[in-house]
Structures are given as C-alpha cells and as structure tokens.
Amino acid sequence: MTAPFKFRLLPLVALIAAIALPASAAVPPPLDQPYPGTIVLKVDATNLSQQIFRMKMSIPVKPGPLTMLYPQWLPGNHGPSGPLTQLAGLKFTGNGKPVEWVRDPVHVHAFHVTVPEGVSTLEAEYQFLSPLDSAQGRITMTNEILGVQWPSVTLYPAGYNSRRITVQPNLTLPDGWQFGSALETAGRNGNEVAFKPLDLETLIDSPLFAGRYFKRIDLDPGAKVPVHLNIVADNPESLEATPEQIEAHRAMVKQAAKLFGSYHYNHYDFLFALSDEFGGIGREHHQSSENGVKPGYFTDWARSESGRELLPHEYVHSWDGKFRRPAGQDVPNFNVPLQNELLWVYEGQTQYWGKVLAARSGLISENGTRNGIAALAALYDNVQGRSWRAMQDTVNDPIINGRRALGWSNWQRSEDYYVEGMFIWLDVDTKIREMSGDTRSLDDFARAFYGINNGSFVPAFYTFADVVAALNKVQAFDWAPFLRSRLDGHGSGAPLDGLARAGWKLVYKDAPSDATKASEERSKSSDFSYSLGISVKQDGAIAGVVWDGVAFRAGLAGNSSIVAVNNRAYKAEVLKAAIKAAKGSKAPIDLLVKQGSNYRTIALDYHGGARYPHLERIAGSKDRLGTILKAVK
Incomplete structure (x- = not known):
C-alpha cells in the first residue's frame, strides 16, 4: 500500500507548486502627499427590496501598479470592523476593457491591479450587500429608511494620507425621499444628489440618513453655526414632537455651548432614526452623529426617559473624541491600526458629560439620572472580573472581541471604559470640587481642554501627560497616580469614591427603581x-x-x-x-x-x-451631585 500512495502524492505536490499563489505585492505605505485628481463616487441606494447599494467609481490613474483599499479600521467603532464580507461584484475597467485584480493574501482589504498603458481613468463597479437580517449585521436599509455609511461603499488608493485624497460623492435616492447629513450639497436633480468635493477622511466621517418620512428641526434658531435634528421614521406619526420635547433638545445644545465654550463644525446634524426595522445605533462623527432608537421616543415620552441620554452623548463626541483625540487615534488612513489606550477619556468622559447634559437640559429628570447612576454603580460594583483584569485592559475589547456577545461577561469583562470611566471622571470632578472649596470643577477642565481653537475643524491630539497637565492647571494635585490606581487596580468594587464625595451612596432595597x-x-x-x-x-x-x-x-x-x-x-x-x-x-x-x-x-x-440598587443621601454631606446635574445659567 505504501508505494502506490507515494506515486499518487508526487504529481499532486508538483501540481500545487505550479499553481502557487503569487507573491504578495507590497501595499504602499500612506504618505503625506496629494492624490493627483479627484475620485468620483456614485452610490445608487434605490434597491430597497433587496437592500443592495450599487457603486460606480472613477479613479484618475497612471499606468503601472495600483492598490485600492477597502476601509478596515473604522473611527467610532474602535476596531477593525470594516464589513469586508459584504463587498461584492468588484470589477475594474480601463478604456472599456477589463482590468484584473488580485487580493493581497496578507492585507485582505487590499486589491492590487496593474493599470494598462493608455489608461488615465480606472472605472470600478461593486456592491455593498447590506444585511438582510440582524444576524448578518446592522440593518442599514428598509422600505422607509436608509443609512449611507461611506466606509461601507468606498474604495480608495493606497500610498496617500486620507486627508490628501479628494472625493466627489454622488447619491441616487428613492423617489421623493429626503435626507440629512453634514455633507455640503452641490446640487440636486430629482432623486440624484451631488455633494461638494471633499477629502476622504471627512467623507468617511460624514454619514447620511434618508427616509420616506422625514422631519428637520432647528435646535439652535438664529445661531451663526446651526444645529439640526434630522429625523427619519417608519411612519409619519413617530415624527411628531411637542414644543416641550423640542425645547429640551434645544436646552441640551445650549448647555453644551456653556460647558465647552466652543464649536468645531460648520453645522452639526443629528441623524435620528425611529424604527423597529432600521438598526439601532449610536455613533459619533465630527459634525454629525448616527442615532437609532425604537419608535415612541416622542410619542411615548414618559416611558422613553432612559433612552434620552444617547443624543447628548454623541453630541459631546464632537468635542471629546473627534476634535480632541487621543494620540493613538492619529492614523494616516483607514487601514492603519488604531490604538485605544485613552478610550477611558474618549468614551468615559463623554459618558459622564452625556449624562450630565441630559440632566442639565431636562431630557432626563434629576431623579431619573440618580436612578440610572444607581443601576450602573451596582452593575460595575459587582464585576468579578476586575480581580484578574484591570479596567485599562478593556480598551482593547473592540479589537479583541469585535463587540460579539460574551458567555460570562461579569467575569470576562467587556468595554468597561465607558461606564467605569464615567465613575472615574465623577471621582475627578468631586475631588476638584472638594479641594477647591467648590470653586472649581471638571467644567473648568472641559472648557480649557476641549474649548481650544474655537471654530477649528483640525483635530487636536493628546496624551495621558496632556490630560494630567490640564487637570493640574484646574487644580494642583498628583493626578497621575490618582488616575492610574483606578485604571490599573484590581481591588474589589467599582471606583465609587466620587459618588460618596458627591453626597450619595449605593444601597439595595426590596423594590426596583x-x-x-x-x-x-x-x-x-x-x-x-x-x-x-x-x-x-x-x-x-x-x-x-x-x-x-x-x-x-x-x-x-x-x-x-x-x-x-x-x-x-x-x-x-x-x-x-x-x-x-x-x-x-x-x-x-x-x-x-x-x-x-x-x-x-x-x-x-x-x-x-x-x-x-438605589442611591441614598449620606447624612450630613454636601449634595455635590445635585449641583453637578443642575442647569448652568
């Protein structure tokens, strides 16, 4: 039996050698140089029944090797979550003739082509097969609503910083649909919309929501730099908001202006979907945000209170996370890994200010805010996984886990930098108040740290040392070990010292809040x-x-x-x-x-x-929490 087996094996080995994959063509590193010419991108989003986006792209080129990239590392997702499996039908042509592509076997988001002689424009056609059900990913197209996330529908040339690549986007919408976006419109002809050319980084950061049922609300009437709430919904009834509800959202914008004393956008657009079918979302962008909740946000106002923290959270990100960004987020394009070590500032402090602004604006009552804090305090006070895993390490979870469900989340830990980070910043805020005799607070840090360069869109990056230095300017203290002990420690229980310093303690009662x-x-x-x-x-x-x-x-x-x-x-x-x-x-x-x-x-x-869980006042203490949640005059 041995000899015949060898006889059959040798030709098979020779055959494999003959068809071996070609050696990987190196992916050009991104350089700070302008891409020659403007890329034209056309997106057809009219196939609602099959939920397919169809793209055509015209790329100025010169003959020779070219590598096109599909975005992999997505801002706001904090990880390599580009939906590569849903890119399909990719074809390139030059002067009407096919141009073959080869996927890089290592960098699988990269596609290598050789542009033939005489070709000055490379044409690409492809589709984004958006999820048909939630098991495949978040639903981004229904019969009433669609969301265009540009990383899902965009390719771009390797070898250039994304800020140096110019793209002119175009979108075909279903007949009669309206849309909201931070993008600037160059013109509209029926259902075809042309946007002004812009750099790739800004395009990727400027999503669009469109819908059959649409309403736009001015949240800062008469402002030099406007803020709008663009609402799409499953039905027209869900769009109806009372004057009191609108006023609470306007108060949120005003309270943010008082907190930061600056703005970093031409205009800000909340993209807000109220739907049972369109996927829920909360994602930050520099001049807009994607927000999706269930219907009833307005029409069932009394029962939707706990969900009203979403908009202020994402709005705060315009300052914290998009304008001021951790140094590890300073990457040249969307295929260079992000570093997340400061997400406890990026997300943790945003979680804090989102909760504070929701209370200061009246979107959530003071009692509702306290009840929410109690629930979170109990949840994180009982995280058993802190005995082996420091909170600092959870900033890696978007990369390690990709936000998949966990079997033992209480032990494994998840993205705890959000809420546990919030409690750390409550700790910092109340520490500043205590040491300064309540003359200074984290509000002063917010204005000094995020309020710089008023009107500028250029990101300002920071390090841990920069955060410590800014805190010391507000209140002198040994902030580095204070923060590191909470970030790197393994002690039992959540960091609730700030809650006690705010005049409240976590207790348990036999009836739910x-x-x-x-x-x-x-x-x-x-x-x-x-x-x-x-x-x-x-x-x-x-x-x-x-x-x-x-x-x-x-x-x-x-x-x-x-x-x-x-x-x-x-x-x-x-x-x-x-x-x-x-x-x-x-x-x-x-x-x-x-x-x-x-x-x-x-x-x-x-x-x-x-x-x-409930919060209970500490007898004889100062109610700093009440002061923190009170609207700023």
Missing part, C-alpha cells in the same frame, strides 16, 4: 443579579450569570432555561414571590432547569430577599 423597571421592560427580562446572581428573559432563558454568585455556585450557565420554580411554571412573578418567601425561611428555592435536552432540579440556598 423606575430605571430598573424601564430597563426590564426594554430588555423583556427580569434582573435578579443582586440576589440570585442571574438575569432571566421573559421565556425563562437565563440571560446572564454573575460569576461566583448564588446561581453560579449551583452550576447554572447562560445556555440554560428555568422551566419551573418550586414546582410552578416559570414566570418572573413566580420567582420574585419565591425569593420573598425564602427570606427568613430555611427552605431553598427549587428550580427545574433545562440545558440542551437535559432537565435537572437545583436548589438555591438564598434567603436574603429581593435586592435592587
């Missing part, structure tokens, strides 16, 4: 994290397990479902009643659990009663 109730209603689940150590979906499926909590020690995992509680079919009310009955009793809570095709009964030896 309005914020907890709203959260459970939105997620269609019930949270028993601080009693049994689990959260449970409406149908009994376990949504999360606290590492080393009561349920964990009993052997429960997230791929299980609760079928019955003490021999009664599972309902949230039944489990809540069992927790209440077990308080003061010695009898365990019996759960019938299904895991795969197996059933088993487990006993939870818990007798502590229901526990839901």
Whole structure:
C-alpha cells in the first residue's frame, strides 16, 4: 500500500507548486502627499427590496501598479470592523476593457491591479450587500429608511494620507425621499444628489440618513453655526414632537455651548432614526452623529426617559473624541491600526458629560439620572472580573472581541471604559470640587481642554501627560497616580469614591427603581443579579450569570432555561414571590432547569430577599451631585 500512495502524492505536490499563489505585492505605505485628481463616487441606494447599494467609481490613474483599499479600521467603532464580507461584484475597467485584480493574501482589504498603458481613468463597479437580517449585521436599509455609511461603499488608493485624497460623492435616492447629513450639497436633480468635493477622511466621517418620512428641526434658531435634528421614521406619526420635547433638545445644545465654550463644525446634524426595522445605533462623527432608537421616543415620552441620554452623548463626541483625540487615534488612513489606550477619556468622559447634559437640559429628570447612576454603580460594583483584569485592559475589547456577545461577561469583562470611566471622571470632578472649596470643577477642565481653537475643524491630539497637565492647571494635585490606581487596580468594587464625595451612596432595597423597571421592560427580562446572581428573559432563558454568585455556585450557565420554580411554571412573578418567601425561611428555592435536552432540579440556598440598587443621601454631606446635574445659567 505504501508505494502506490507515494506515486499518487508526487504529481499532486508538483501540481500545487505550479499553481502557487503569487507573491504578495507590497501595499504602499500612506504618505503625506496629494492624490493627483479627484475620485468620483456614485452610490445608487434605490434597491430597497433587496437592500443592495450599487457603486460606480472613477479613479484618475497612471499606468503601472495600483492598490485600492477597502476601509478596515473604522473611527467610532474602535476596531477593525470594516464589513469586508459584504463587498461584492468588484470589477475594474480601463478604456472599456477589463482590468484584473488580485487580493493581497496578507492585507485582505487590499486589491492590487496593474493599470494598462493608455489608461488615465480606472472605472470600478461593486456592491455593498447590506444585511438582510440582524444576524448578518446592522440593518442599514428598509422600505422607509436608509443609512449611507461611506466606509461601507468606498474604495480608495493606497500610498496617500486620507486627508490628501479628494472625493466627489454622488447619491441616487428613492423617489421623493429626503435626507440629512453634514455633507455640503452641490446640487440636486430629482432623486440624484451631488455633494461638494471633499477629502476622504471627512467623507468617511460624514454619514447620511434618508427616509420616506422625514422631519428637520432647528435646535439652535438664529445661531451663526446651526444645529439640526434630522429625523427619519417608519411612519409619519413617530415624527411628531411637542414644543416641550423640542425645547429640551434645544436646552441640551445650549448647555453644551456653556460647558465647552466652543464649536468645531460648520453645522452639526443629528441623524435620528425611529424604527423597529432600521438598526439601532449610536455613533459619533465630527459634525454629525448616527442615532437609532425604537419608535415612541416622542410619542411615548414618559416611558422613553432612559433612552434620552444617547443624543447628548454623541453630541459631546464632537468635542471629546473627534476634535480632541487621543494620540493613538492619529492614523494616516483607514487601514492603519488604531490604538485605544485613552478610550477611558474618549468614551468615559463623554459618558459622564452625556449624562450630565441630559440632566442639565431636562431630557432626563434629576431623579431619573440618580436612578440610572444607581443601576450602573451596582452593575460595575459587582464585576468579578476586575480581580484578574484591570479596567485599562478593556480598551482593547473592540479589537479583541469585535463587540460579539460574551458567555460570562461579569467575569470576562467587556468595554468597561465607558461606564467605569464615567465613575472615574465623577471621582475627578468631586475631588476638584472638594479641594477647591467648590470653586472649581471638571467644567473648568472641559472648557480649557476641549474649548481650544474655537471654530477649528483640525483635530487636536493628546496624551495621558496632556490630560494630567490640564487637570493640574484646574487644580494642583498628583493626578497621575490618582488616575492610574483606578485604571490599573484590581481591588474589589467599582471606583465609587466620587459618588460618596458627591453626597450619595449605593444601597439595595426590596423594590426596583423606575430605571430598573424601564430597563426590564426594554430588555423583556427580569434582573435578579443582586440576589440570585442571574438575569432571566421573559421565556425563562437565563440571560446572564454573575460569576461566583448564588446561581453560579449551583452550576447554572447562560445556555440554560428555568422551566419551573418550586414546582410552578416559570414566570418572573413566580420567582420574585419565591425569593420573598425564602427570606427568613430555611427552605431553598427549587428550580427545574433545562440545558440542551437535559432537565435537572437545583436548589438555591438564598434567603436574603429581593435586592435592587438605589442611591441614598449620606447624612450630613454636601449634595455635590445635585449641583453637578443642575442647569448652568
């Protein structure tokens, strides 16, 4: 048997050698030089039924090697999330004849072509096959709404800084649709829109929302530098906002102006989708933001309070993250890796100011803000993963995990730099207030750090040392070790010193707050994290397990479902009643659990009663939190 096997193998080896992949053509490094000529990009977004974007691109070229790149590292996503799998149908032609391309086998977002002699314009045709359902990615096109994210529909030449490549974009919309964008319109002929030429970096950072049902609201009437809320929705009813609701959004813009004392945009455009079908989103851009929530934002105002922090958060990013950027975000193009070590400033401080501006403007009540802080304080105070993983390391999660679901998030940790970063900045704010006798605050830092170069669009980059130096100008203190101990530490519990210095403490009560109730209603689940150590979906499926909590020690995992509680079919009310009955009793809570095709009964030896997070005033302390949340006159 050995000889015939060798006889067959040798020709196969020779065949493989004969068809070996060509050696990788080097991807030219980006240089600070202008790309010769203007690239013309045409996007056809009219195929609503199949959700396909079709592109044509005209690229000025000269004969010889050319590498075209598809964006990989996307600002705001903090990771290599360019949707390469949804790029399809790529063809190049020159003078009407096909020009073949070869994908780089290492840098797979790169396409190598050789431009033939006599060709001065290379034509490209391709499609972006936008997701048909959420399992494939975020939905960006429906029968009523579409969103154009330019990284998804754009190719660009390697060898040049993105700021030195000029693109003239064009868009064909469905008949009668209107749109919002920070892009400047050069002209419109029916459903065809031509935009003014601009550099590639600004184009990629300037998305567009369009819709069958559209409304534009001026949030700063008469302002020299306008701010607009561009709303698209599944139906015209969802667009209707009361004068009081609009006034709260206008107050948010005014409070931001008082906080930063500057602007860094020609005009700012909130792109706001209210939809059950169009994918939810919150993504920052320098002169705009993409925001998507469920319908009812205006029409069910009383129940949508907790979702009204989104717009102020993304608006703050115009200053924090887009104008002032961490030095590691200073990359020459969209295929050079980002470095995320300062995301606890970029996102953490934005999380802080978003919450503050929501309260100062009246978008969220002071009580609603406190309830939200209580829920977050409890969540992060119970993160068991901090024993092995410092918060600083979580800035790498957008790269490591790509925002996929986690089986044991309480232990693995996720992008904790957002909310835990917020608590660090509350700590800084109250420390400044305490040391200065309440004459200075983080507001002074915001104006000094983000308010520079008023009117400039040119990003100003910073380092950790720059942050420390700016804090010292507001209030002299040894800020570097103060921050590093909170970023790099492994102590138990969230950094809640700032909350105590603000005059409040985290406590647990047997009834949920309005914020907890709203959260459970939105997620269609019930949270028993601080009693049994689990959260449970409406149908009994376990949504999360606290590492080393009561349920964990009993052997429960997230791929299980609760079928019955003490021999009664599972309902949230039944489990809540069992927790209440077990308080003061010695009898365990019996759960019938299904895991795969197996059933088993487990006993939870818990007798502590229901526990839901709340904030409570510290007797005799100064209510600095109330001062922080109060509107600035």
